[in-house]
Amino acid sequence: MQVGDILRKKTPRVATVRMNETVAIAAQLMRASNISALVVKDVVRTEGNTAVGMFTERDVVRAIAEHGAAGASMKVSQLVSVQQLVSCTSSDTLEHIRHLMTKHHIRHVPVIDNYSLIGVVSMRDIAAAFDEETAASKKDAVPA
Numbered sequence: 001m002q003v004g005d006i007l008r009k010k011t012p013r014v015a016t017v018r019m020n021e022t023v024a025i026a027a028q029l030m031r032a033s034n035i036s037a038l039v040v041k042d043v044v045r046t047e048g049n050t051a052v053g054m055f056t057e058r059d060v061v062r063a064i065a066e067h068g069a070a071g072a073s074m075k076v077s078q079l080v081s082v083q084q085l086v087s088c089t090s091s092d093t094l095e096h097i098r099h100l101m102t103k104h105h106i107r108h109v110p111v112i113d114n115y116s117l118i119g120v121v122s123m124r125d126i127a128a129a130f131d132e133e134t135a136a137s138k139k140d141a142v143p144a
Contacts, residue, residue: 003097003111004090006129007119014110014117016041017055019077023063026055026076037108039117040080051087051110051117053080087112090119094126101126 017026017038026038040053059079063071087110088097097109101123111119 001094001129001133002090003088003092003094003119003121006094006121006125007090007111010119010125012119014039014119016051016117017076018042019052019075019080021076022072023060023074023076023079024072027060027072030057030060037120037122039110039120040076041117051085051112053085054106054108054110055080056108085110088121089113094129097121098123098126 015029015033015035015038017029017040019040019042029038030036037054037056039051040055042050042052055076059076060071063074063079065071067074086100086104086106088100090111090113100109101107107123109121110117111121
């Protein structure tokens with residue numbers, strides 16, 4: 001099974017936040033969409049609208065825990081590591097993405113095809129896909 005198989009079942013809208021937004025705005029966006037991560041985008045003149053990282057509930061908690069109420073006023077850019085964005089393509093296998101998530105200790109991976117952000121895959125999406133696959137194979141197995 002490939003990442004694209006999961007994306008076909010999800011809504012095509014990808015929730016994003018810009019680097020210069022505050023933690024409070026990012027938290028409100030996550031709450032409004034009932035999600036736990038946003039793709040961080042940066043507007044770069046030479047590259048256009050570029051995905052540079054992920055901002056998660058953990059980042060919100062870290063900001064408040066380390067800076068108190070002032071954490072809500074911090075910029076997303078102050079908390080997101082843009083050193084190395086871990087991403088995948090729609091043709092990557094779920095096994096590969098699960099390995100990436102485990103290796104990098106992350107739960108959300110942006111899906112980028114031909115330099116365009118087309119979706120986000122979560123650990124929950126992958127677990128559900130494996131559960132569906134297992135249920136289908138059990139249903140197809142006929143006792144002898």
